[in-house]
Every structure is written in C-alpha cells, then in structure tokens.
Amino acid sequence: MNNSLLEMSGITKQFLGVYALQDAYLMLKGGEVHALLGENGAGKSTLMKVLGGIYSLDEGSISIDGLEVKINSVKDAKHFGISIIHQEIVLVPYLSIAENIFLGREPLKKSGFIDKKRMFQNAQKLLDDFGMELSASTIVDNLTVAQQQMIEIIKAVSFNSKIIIMDEPTSSLTEKEVRFLFRTIKSLKEQGVGIVYISHRMNELFEITDRITVMRDGKYIGTVTTKDTSNDQLISMMVGRELSKYYIKDSSNSEESILKVNQLTKQGVIKNASFELKKGEILGFSGLVGAGRSELMKCIFGLESFEKGEIIVNGQKVVIRNPNDAIQNKIAYVTENRKEEGLFLSQSVQYNITIKVLHEFMRFFKVNSKYENKETNQYIKGLSIKTTGVEQEVKHLSGGNQQKVLISRWLATKPQVLILDEPTRGVDVGAKAEIYSIMNKLAKDGVSIIMVSSDLPEVINMSDRVAVMCKGEIKAILNKDQFSQETIMHYATGGQ
Secondary structure (H helix, E strand, O other): OOOEEEEEEEEEEEEOOEEEEEEEEEEEEOOOEEEEEOOOOOOHHHHHHHHOOOOOOOEEEEEEOOEEEOOOOHHHHHHOOEEEEOOOOOOOOOOEHHHHHOOOOOOEOOOOOEOHHHHHHHHHHHHHHOOOOOOOOOEHHHOOHHHHHHHHHHHHHHOOOOEEEEEOOOOOOOHHHHHHHHHHHHHHHHOOOEEEEEOOOHHHHHHHOOEEEEEEOOEEEEEEEHHHOOHHHHHHHHHOOOOOOOOOOOOOOOOOEEEEEEEEEEOOOEEEEEEEEEOOOEEEEEEOOOOOHHHHHHHHHOOOOOOEEEEEEOOEEEOOOOHHHHHHOOEEEEOOOHHHHHOOOOOEHHHHHHHHHHHHHEEOOEEOHHHHHHHHHHHHHHOOOOOOOOOOEHHHOOHHHHHHHHHHHHHOOOOOEEEEEOOOOOOOHHHHHHHHHHHHHHHHOOOEEEEEOOOHHHHHHHOOEEEEEEOOEEEEEEEHHHOOHHHHHHHHOOOO
C-alpha cells in the first residue's frame, strides 16, 4: 500500500474569477481508502470533478502511476481507470439494470447489433457476485434509492477501475447495506484499487479509511493517518477553529401540550400512532429505514391522507387535508429531500425564504420590496446563512446553507410546531453545530420541534424525549434517563 497510484498537485480552478480550488493537493496509494473531508463548499466535489474530467483544471498536474496525464473529458478519466459514484444518482430510470450497467459499452454480436443475451448474463453475474437478489431485467425506476446506489457501485466496479471516487455513498443505505458496502470496499482494497471516500459521517471514516485529507475554502489543509488522529483534531482542521460545544441543547420542563396525535392509521404504512408534543420540547423520532417516520409526519402536515385518527392542536381537534390547513394551524414541515421536495434551486435566497408569506409584503397587488428585503436579511443574519446577498441563486449555496434557507422559509410562517425531517443529512460538522444551535434557540423561545433523524448520536443529544418506530408503529416513547443506542435499537428492530 506504499505505491503512489494518484497524485494531484497544485490544482487551481476558478469560476467567474472566484477560486473554487487554490493549490489543492491529494495523493492516493493503491489499495487504500482515502477520505476527503471538509465543510460543504470546501472544494471536495470540485477537486473530484477535475479528476473525473467534468471540469478542466486551470493550473496544476495530475499523475497516475508516476506518469503525468491530461484529463480533459469523462472519456479520458475512464481511459485512465477513474470512476465516480456521485451523491446524486445518475442512472437512466426507464432502462433495465443491465442496460444501465453497460450503457455506452454494450457487448456486440459479429453483426454489429447489441448482444442482449450476453449483456444480461454479464449483468446478472455482477448482481449475484454482489449478493443482490435482483434480476438484471428489472427497470431501475422500480428499485429503492438504496438499491439504485448499489447499482451505481456495481457499475463503477464493472469498469475494472483503478481509482473509484465514492461521494457520500452511504447517505441512502440501510445499516445492512452499509455493512455490505464496507465488505465490498475491503475486497476492492485487496485488489489494489484506490478509493477516495467523501463522507460527513465521522464514525465511518474511522472504520473504513486509512488516511484522511482535509480541505478548507478550496485549499489543502493537511493529510493525517486515520488511526493516529481524533474527531476533535479533524473538526479543528475542517473549520479552522475548535468547536467547543458540538451538540447545543438545554432541557425543556414544560408540561403544556401543543400537539396531540391519537391513533393515526394509514393502511399498510402507519398503525395506531399516538404521541404528544409539549411546548418548547424537541421530540426525536428514531427508527430504521421504512419505519414510517416520514410518512407519519407527512400525514400530520397534510401531504398524505390517513384513514383513522385525530390531530389536536392547543386542545382543539383540527382537520388537516392539505399543507395550507397545517400552516393555518401553525405547523411547518422541513422535508428530508431539500433538493427535490423543498427548495426552488434556480430561484434566489429571498424567493425561497419568503414564498410562503409573500402575501405579507403585498400592498395593492404590489410587493413591498424594502420590507421583503428587511425580513430576508433578518433570517440571513439570524441563521448565519453564507450568501453573497438576497438575490443569489440557492443552487450555488453549500448544503448546510441550503438547509438553513429552507428552515428560514418555515420560520417565516411563525410556527408553533416545526417538523424537521433529517435536518442535518448531507451537512458538514460546522453547519450541523449551527443547526443544533438554531434548534436549541427555537425551543427556548417556545417553538415545539419534532426531529426525525437516522443519526443516533444526534437523536440522543438533541432530544428531550424519543419516540421509536418500527414497521409503522410507535414501539416506545423514551425519557432522557432511558436514552441509549442499545435501547433505541432494541425497539427500532421490533423489540417489546
């Protein structure tokens, strides 16, 4: 594992005169898993897009096996044995698994036509080798997100790549699938493949990686050996400062009931769900993928219908048929999928923050821009949103700042109940700490928060109580003195 497989040196890249990368450096050895770590916007993805031929470099050099190479296209990258598994899945949904794996490199018969039989046989062998109980003829659109992610990995491996870049590969996987992925990574290491592993999940880095390179503001900060470093050291390198308190949470002692859900049932999804939310409390919802947590929240917010049950707000039974009914009852919902279900990516920060309360800025069918700007800037300042101004397009913000824009939109509706579904997914540690601080302040100001999260340390450290779901049922509601990862997992896996 001492051979230098890849060296990227002095990599510089500008967009419209702004440095995205400045003298960046990365050295990958054959047969190692090398983490690339940094806050959102640190330049990790840009550096990998340069390596993958998506972006051309302005300055610097790339060497593979000691020889300098020019990578001007994705085709060049493939030629040099480089594959990227993107965080956003890029499979063709209406094609089969086999057609996706061999897209653009289909095996041909002597006649020049595609040899479909051989293509499907080869794809099926890959699926079987990876322990995937799927048919190669299955249409990709019929797969779960986790299954699609595994197909992306199988496709990359099928290229016989020497260098595989994995960008947040576990973000959509269950624990069982994560274990399988890690076994696959170990097998690739043994074959001498070098893996660049991008993840915000620090526990994964300590389990799976050999070395870690940290980037900040597009620059190389340093490389450390994983077994010789610590969580605190990495965070300090990432954010350029010590995070004295990561989880920021004051306890809530209020007994005032704000929201009650009684016997809510949705056929085949949720069964007799009942819970109570108190003023100023953070109620965590934990459970495995498919437990029904998000579906329950969507029912409460009016995004999905349910057959049985009642919702009580401030002691009064309410009828919520759609999100507007929920908003009228001072309930807000921040979706787990901010890019597809939450944000208008091509619109401005201001548009995204004020869209739900635009009527407040209207006078005689005209928007009072001065008032709207003032309100937007209050949220930008209050939530420390890093942006060039109210007119910047949201798609150009980092993941953490996009999440804060989405939270701002719902705070603008002045909710009593704020539902946060996976509030820190795909967000770096610095932005996570800021979001925890925002949640704590909101709870202290009397906002009642439901936090759906798959991150057990987050659930344990940020919740006053935790509701644990399994197969559509709330199995237990735990008080602070009952919190432990073992107890939560006991109920999440169906324990009584």
